[in-house]
Amino acid sequence: MKSIRSKLVVTLSIAITGLVLSILLATDIAVDSWVDNEFNRGLHSKAGMLMTLVHEDEEGLAFNFSSEFMPEFDGQLEPEYFQMWTEEGVFTRSQSLNLFALKNLKFEELKLGETKIMSTQLPDGRDGRVIYTRFEPQLDSHSHRNFYDGVSRPHHSTLTLAYAASSEEVDFILWLIDVIFIVTTVTVIVFIRLFVRKSVDSSLAPLNKLNRDISRLSIADKSAVITIKEPVKELQPIVDSLNAFIQENRQLYFREKRLTSDIAHELKTPIAELINMAEVAILFPNEKEFEADFKPEVLKISQRLKSIVSNLLLLHKYSDEALPKQDACDLNQVILRILEKYDLERIKFEFQDDIPAIVSNLFALESIITNLVNNAKQYSPDKSVVTVCTLLNKEDKLQFTVTNELKVPLTEDDLSQLFDPLWQKDSARTSNDNFGLGLSIAKALSKAIDAELQVSLSGQNITFSLIIS
Structure with missing residues (x-):
């Protein structure tokens, strides 16, 4: 080494x-x-x-x-x-x-x-x-x-x-001059060796201290950062980069910790319901009214569990993974095909005719559009209109936007968490149909096809924008 x-x-x-x-x-x-x-x-x-x-x-x-x-x-x-x-x-x-x-x-x-x-x-x-x-x-x-x-x-x-x-x-x-030269040479070599070693050790002392500080650092400690009492010009950029890296990984750590807790919370409720129904069925085996509702309820709960697990697997599969972009398509046609499944009275589609065809991953595009439209319908008032739009932005990049009125107001701090898996504004998680995974999946698929998914607030309206390179 x-x-x-x-x-x-x-x-x-x-x-x-x-x-x-x-x-x-x-x-x-x-x-x-x-x-x-x-x-x-x-x-x-x-x-x-x-x-x-x-x-x-x-x-x-x-x-x-x-x-x-x-x-x-x-x-x-x-x-x-x-x-x-x-x-x-x-x-x-x-x-x-x-x-x-x-x-x-x-x-x-x-x-x-x-x-x-x-x-x-x-x-x-x-x-x-x-x-x-x-x-x-x-x-x-x-x-x-x-x-x-x-x-x-x-x-x-x-x-x-x-x-x-x-x-x-x-x-x-x-002869005396030569002896003095030899003695001086040996002395100088020894002195230089000691001096250089001392100087190098002294110069590397901040680096050694930095190494010790890193070894003692705990990523679980929210206040732990790397500091140098006497800043060194060459080490300060490294310290700043390390602190940024630690901060990012600390966020990932707490995110994964929260995600684990959220997954447990999401699975705990339907599992508890299945257990309760099974116990009631055992206690009252001859109760005909209960038997009539038992099977549909078990099926409903099981489908919910399946949906949660499938979405988690989908999110895990496409996180930090690039998808092949080999499908040539017209974005307007893709959107129209998806919107046919919805109530068009609540959806307004504004499109630009002269947008160019794109080469991307059709599965990812359809999944992103579907999740964004579902999210807009779910979290907007019942009689409000969801606006879907396609256009070329100022940078001549193709942009797809979904805008809806908010049922529950959001803050700027909420926007930073919208794409976190299983995050829901309602901390009580009263919804049985939504698990906070749709936007996370849309974000992961956007990265997988080199697109950028953004969100912005304007009064009571929220807009999701997909910018396709």
Whole structure:
């Protein structure tokens, strides 16, 4: 099973660690290069200074060097070494070379102007670096002016300089930098891991609390809702959707609970009547007057039970189920065929001639129209007129309406319950012919054929409208 927490921790840890490591690695390389370059620059500077001490005049080469100002070359302070060669051999070398058995630096063949830096082992056994360079000495212009007569420069000697110094301090600094880099890297990885995990846990805390609140929620508690003390922008839409979902399911729960109670109430009365009649028949087996009424009453009660059960099964069958729409028909003709069964003195049919033919489910249409007309006749005054109408509405959709005067006034709150199964305005349920299922069946069949069944009040008149797509 995938874990959001684990994925976030791993992803953020890898991303942040990679970024930090890249920065640290780049910094380490830059610092190492800078320290190394600074050391090499120091070698170049010291070699350049030694080259400036060599000059050539009419008498030959001269080296103006004093160890008083550079004690490192006589071994008094961390020995450093230099040696110069001419074409004939060794020209000069530092006094520090005389302190050890190895009194000469290694010679390196170079071209004039060429410079080379190499790692080496110093005469004293330390690790170091040596810089080689081949150069021409300076000319003494006071004693040898014809060197600058502008015609030509006479050939004179070239020298090779080798200057060596210990690199152990630099190597130690580079090693220390690398150790610091490794320690910092490990520390950063551990810190990032802990920090990311802490941050993710903190960020997911509202989600975990939401999960706990949902697990404790009871749909039977009318006042129970999900709330977040400190609203989170990402979670608030989820909380709102969950509350809407809970509210809808709570309504369904109480609706089913009421429906179960209503079904029990509807079945209880005829069953009690059958029991009472059976008990009377047993107590008075020879009562002829009772026997004459017994069978018709049993049949009537049984038919009522059958009607209730059949309508409940019909409602259950077509709830939330789509019906095939394969029947082409003329809605006006369908309505006329149904109205032939009724007393036309109480029904007024107003129809629009040019309405188009439709393709729908004929069984569903006939059932919806029948239930709506039956409902209008049943709940309107005896001598009132029920108006049935067909038309094209403003959206060019076919609309079928049934309007009747109300026998018992309804409120807007009643309208929201009209389509609930077994709901009746008369709480005493005195009617033996109506069970509050007709409108529920009409509503279920409307959804099954993608039609919309609406209801509206206008004074003492109620209108049911079926809008067919």
